[in-house]
Amino acid sequence: MDSALKKLGWNDFFEERFRGYATDHEPGRVSAVNKSSCKVHMKGGVVRARVSGKLRQDGLRPAVGDWVAIYRDESDIFTIQAILPRKSKISRKDPGRAIGEQVMVTNIEAVFIVTSLNQDLNMRRLERYLAVARQSGAEPVVVLNKSDLCADVEAKVDEVKAIAPDLSVIAISAAEKTGLEQLAPYLQDGKTVVLLGSSGVGKSTLINALEGRKRQKIGEIREDDGRGRHTTTVRELLVLERGGIIIDNPGMREIQLWDAGDGLDDAFQDIIELAKECKFSDCRHETEPGCAVKKAIEEGALSLGRLESYRKLQRELSAIERKKNPKLMAAERKKMKKFSRVAKEILKKKAGGL
Ligand SMILES: Nc1nc2c(ncn2[C@@H]2O[C@H](COP(=O)(O)OP(=O)(O)OP(=O)(O)O)[C@@H](O)[C@H]2O)c(=O)[nH]1
Numbered sequence: 001m002d003s004a005l006k007k008l009g010w011n012d013f014f015e016e017r018f019r020g021y022a023t024d025h026e027p028g029r030v031s032a033v034n035k036s037s038c039k040v041h042m043k044g045g046v047v048r049a050r051v052s053g054k055l056r057q058d059g060l061r062p063a064v065g066d067w068v069a070i071y072r073d074e075s076d077i078f079t080i081q082a083i084l085p086r087k088s089k090i091s092r093k094d095p096g097r098a099i100g101e102q103v104m105v106t107n108i109e110a111v112f113i114v115t116s117l118n119q120d121l122n123m124r125r126l127e128r129y130l131a132v133a134r135q136s137g138a139e140p141v142v143v144l145n146k147s148d149l150c151a152d153v154e155a156k157v158d159e160v161k162a163i164a165p166d167l168s169v170i171a172i173s174a175a176e177k178t179g180l181e182q183l184a185p186y187l188q189d190g191k192t193v194v195l196l197g198s199s200g201v202g203k204s205t206l207i208n209a210l211e212g213r214k215r216q217k218i219g220e221i222r223e224d225d226g227r228g229r230h231t232t233t234v235r236e237l238l239v240l241e242r243g244g245i246i247i248d249n250p251g252m253r254e255i256q257l258w259d260a261g262d263g264l265d266d267a268f269q270d271i272i273e274l275a276k277e278c279k280f281s282d283c284r285h286e287t288e289p290g291c292a293v294k295k296a297i298e299e300g301a302l303s304l305g306r307l308e309s310y311r312k313l314q315r316e317l318s319a320i321e322r323k324k325n326p327k328l329m330a331a332e333r334k335k336m337k338k339f340s341r342v343a344k345e346i347l348k349k350k351a352g353g354l
C-alpha cells in the first residue's frame with residue numbers, strides 16, 4: 001500500500017471501496033471544504049478540486065475527512081466524482097436550516113472533546129458533546145486543557161469521570177506543553193483525531209504545541225467571561241509532522257443533536273441502569289412511587305442537573321425524529337394549510353362585515 005496515502009489515513013477499508021474507481025481515478029482525502037471547491041490531499045500533493053455536477057445533483061457534499069475518487073482531465077482540472085463510504089462521522093443538526101443533517105467530519109478514530117479548566121468547564125455542555133461523540137463510531141476522549149490555571153486538577157478530572165466513567169479523561173496544558181504524552185496513543189501514523197469544543201479552550205494552541213511551531217492562528221480570550229473570539233474560522237485537516245492527522249474546528253456555540261441514537265443512552269448509562277430498578281417499567285421519574293432515579297437524586301448519587309440534561313437531550317432528539325418522519329411532516333403541513341385556510345375565511349368574513 002502506498003505510504004504517502006497511508007500517512008493520510010488510507011487503509012484496506014478504503015482500498016476495497018475504491019476498487020471500482022481505480023482504473024481512471026485517484027484517491028484523495030478532503031482537508032477543507034468551501035462553497036465552490038475542496039482542498040484535497042493526494043499522493044502527489046495538495047490540490048483544489050471541484051465537486052462534480054452529478055454529486056451536487058444527488059445532494060452529496062464532501063465533508064472534511066472524506067476519501068474521494070478524483071478525476072483529473074487533460075487540462076489538469078481535478079473533479080471529485082465519488083465519496084467513498086464513511087467509516088465514522090460526526091453529525092449535528094444543521095444550524096442554518098430548520099431540519100437537516102450537517103456532517104462535520106468523517107473517518108476519524110478519536111474525538112477529543114476539549115474544554116478548559118477555567119470558567120469554561122460545564123458538565124451539561126460536556127454531556128451534550130459526549131452524546132454526539134459517542135454516536136460517531138470513534139472513541140471519545142475528554143481533554144481538559146489549561147491545567148496550569150486550575151488549583152485542583154484531580155478533583156476536576158474526578159468530576160468529569162463521574163459523568164463518563166468508561167472514557168479517558170486527560171488533563172493537559174497546551175500552553176506549557178505538559179501532559180501531552182497522554183495523547184500519544186491517539187496520535188499515531190494514519191490515525192485521525194478531531195478536536196471539538198467551544199471557542200477559546202485552546203484547540204489550536206494544542207495543535208501548535210504538538211507541532212512545536214505555529215501552525216494554527218490562536219487568539220486571546222475575553223477577560224470578563226473567559227470566552228474565545230472565534231479565532232479559527234475554517235475546519236481543516238492537518239497532517240502532523242510527528243505522524244497522525246488532526247482536524248481543527250472553529251469553536252462552537254452549541255452542538256445540537258442530529259441522530260444521537262444509542263449515543264445518548266451510552267452517555268447516560270447510569271440513569272438507564274437506575275431506571276431498570278424503578279417499580280414501574282414506564283416510570284418517568286416524576287411522581288411515581290418506587291422510583292430508583294428519584295431515590296438516587298435524594299441520596300446524592302445522581303445530580304438533578306444530569307437527569308434534566310438527559311431529558312432535555314431526549315426531547316431535542318424526539319423533536320428531530322418527528323421532523324424527520326415524512327408522514328408526520330405531511331400531517332403537520334396539512335394542519336398548517338387548514339389553519340391558513342380557516343384564517344383566510346375569518347379575514348374574509350371580517351372584511352365582509354365591515
Ligand atoms: N493558561 C493557558 N492558556 C491557554 C492554554 N491553551 C490555550 N491557552 C490560551 O487560550 C486562548 C485561546 O486559545 P486558542 O488555541 O485560540 O483556542 P481555540 O480553542 O482554538 O479557539 P477558537 O479557534 O476560537 O475555537 C489563547 O490566548 C491561548 O494562549 C493553556 O494550556 N493554558
Ligand SMILES: [Mg+2]
Nearest residue numbers: 203204231232
Ligand atoms: Mg482555534
Ligand SMILES: [Zn+2]
Nearest residue numbers: 278283285291
Ligand atoms: Zn423512575
